[in-house]
Every structure is written in structure tokens, then in C-alpha cells.
Amino acid sequence: MIATAASAGLALLLVALAVWTVVARDALVAISGFIAYGLLIALVWVRLSGIDVALTEAAIGGGLTGALLIGAAARLRSTEAAAHAERCGATTRIVALLLSAAVTLALVLCVFALPHPAPSLASAVQDNIASTGVGNPITAVLLAFRAMDTLLEAIVLVIALLGVWSLGPDRAWGGRPGIRYTADPNGILAYFARVLAPIGVVIAIYIFWAGADHPGGKFQSATLLAAMWLLVQMAGLADAPPIGRRSLRVGLVVGPLAFIAVGFIGSFASGAFLSYPDGWAKPLIIVIEAALLPSLTLVLGLLLAGAPARESSK
């Protein structure tokens, strides 16, 4: 009973925060509401028995997306007043309200019309998980049963980063992204970055390693590492690397390339792309995860840093 009341309260709070992010006049106020919303969604994932999803949502949905949007809102502050002037008229608002209400109503009807019993692949995963050698069913799905999805995702991330980079001005190509952060070297931010970053790296490696048998894995770990990297940059202790640096580019593609190489090993050894030879599933999964970790960390950190903005020092 208490659990149901807590779930209902959480749902109401989420709806209120969603309304807040839409109606707030100031973009930064709306984004602060959105960050709280992202963290509360992580709690919903716990209620829905998705601890792995909760970790990802808290790190990416609330954390990285929030940081990205705050950075953008701060840069675009001057354009907000003009946007307020072109607010749409009452007719558009009413039509939009009716359309949104119709979509919600249709989805509500769909929720009540869902089939019983629900279709599920849980028993199929349970029957086959022993062959992968990992204990966490999510990791087994991500890297064995649906490894193709994860491979394509790793490639999509690199392509998105290329898209972001290509939006920089021509003279900055090969240069460093974003601005050079400066902070008081004896200030609280620099102190915080020095103390928190090593702890964060250790926790990230633990989450990475524990992901084989417990909630966690490379995505959550890479997000945490990227956050620590950004914290060190924002405290002025390190600068973002120039995007033309060769070692950086190798690091970006090593994960997807290792993943594809393992896929071809499967083609020769057991007759299908991304299939693992008997007894080799666990070692190959560890190879893929270890190669993806640095690539994902670099991609997530550089996506947040944005397009190259400073000329190459060469």
C-alpha cells in the first residue's frame, strides 16, 4: 500500500516537473527542472525493476544531458528575449493542446488494451544465459543476444560526434573544442576536482567490472569517466584535446573496430557474424567491453564539449 502510494506520488511529481520544464519562462529554470526530472525518472526505473537502466538514466538523462543543455542555454541567453516575442497565438495553443491530449488519450487506451499474459523473452534469456558466461541478463542481451544493436550504437555515437565536429568554423578544424576553462587553482572547484576525480575513476572501474554479474557495465562506467574528465577540464586542471590529435582519433574508433573484428572472428570460427565460439563467449565479451570503454568515454566527453572553436596551435 505504501509502495503504491509512493509510486503514485512519484508519477505526480514527474508530471508536475514536466509541466514546469514546458511552462517556465526562463530556459535555465526549465533545464533545472529537467535535471530533477531526469533523476526522478531514475527512481522510476528502480520501481520498474531496471537497475541497469536507472544507472544509465541518472548518469546520462539527468547528468550529461543536463550539463549539455545548461552550457547551451548560457551561450544562447541573448536570443531568448527575441524568442519570447514570437510566441504563438491562442489558436495554435488550443490546437496543440487538443492534439497532445488526443495523443495521450490514444496511448492511455493502448495501455489498457495490452494483451494478457504479456509477451516476454525473459524465459528465453534465462534458458540461454549460461552459454554466455555472464551473470547479468542485461549484459548478456547487450553483448551476446543483441550484440548487433550495441555495435551499431557504438558506430552511431562516433557518427554523431563527426556531425558535431563538422559544425565548427573551418579555421578551427583540428583545434580544441569549446572554451578554455579557468578557475582559481586554490579554489573549491579545483580542490573538488582533485579529490573527486580519483574516487570517480575507481567507482567507474568497479561499475565496469561488476557489470558482468551485477547491474552496471560499460555505458554507465564510460559516462562516469566522461563526467570526471569534464570536471577536471572545468576546474582548469586540464584542457580539452585538439580534435586533430592522432591518439585521440585512434581512441575514438578502437572500440567499434575491436567489436567488428570480434564479429569477423565469429564468422570464421562458428559460421555467423558476431557469434562466439563455444567456451569463448566470456573472454570475447570482456575484450569488446574493454575496447569500448575508452571509445565511449571519449565520445561522450567530446559530444558535451561541442564543435571545435579554437584554432589549432600548430
Next chain:
Amino acid sequence: MNVATLYGLCAAVLIGIGLYGLIVLPHPLRKILSFNVVGSGVFMLFGALAKRGADASMSADPVPQALLITGIVVAFSATALAVALVVRVIEVSGSATLSSEAPAKGKPETSGPS
């Protein structure tokens, strides 16, 4: 009402709120924010379906949950690309408008989805 149905209904409301913001708010950054609200609602609906797939051995269907992790990461990369596009449009045109009726600084404005 079980927890899956409750959050399924909550997700339907969130999608509606986000869709309204996406249509009505004029600033492209606010449209991106609203689109993320829609996205989180879609993810939550999918998560409710995963919860319904629970059986004796597992508390939820792990296949949709794994796809959700992939989806959240890809949604972040799409948001980062959209934000970079908006920043670039404003750097070049000096204005955040998506309206085709008010070209800024005499340059032709290309309106597009954010």
C-alpha cells in the same frame, strides 16, 4: 493498479506534455528540451512493457531493458548534435528564430526540425 500500468499511464501524460511544448515553444533549445520529455515518456512506456514481461525467473524482461540503455545513450548523442546545430545556426544568423517570416539580418533562414 499495478506499477506497470501506473507508469504506463504516467508515460502517456508525459508524452502529451512534451508534445505540447515541442509545438508551442518558439526557442529551438526549448524544443529540444520538450523533445527530451517526449523521449523519456516513450522510454518509460517501453519500460512499463518490460515490467509486464516479468516471469518466475526475472523481475522484468531484460531484452527491452537492454534496448532502453542503448536508446538513452543514442538519445543523448542526438541531443548533443541538435544543440550543436542550434548553436551554429545562431552563430551564423544571429537569431534563434525558426520562423520563415522573419529572416534575420537579411540572410535566408532555413527552418528545420530541432
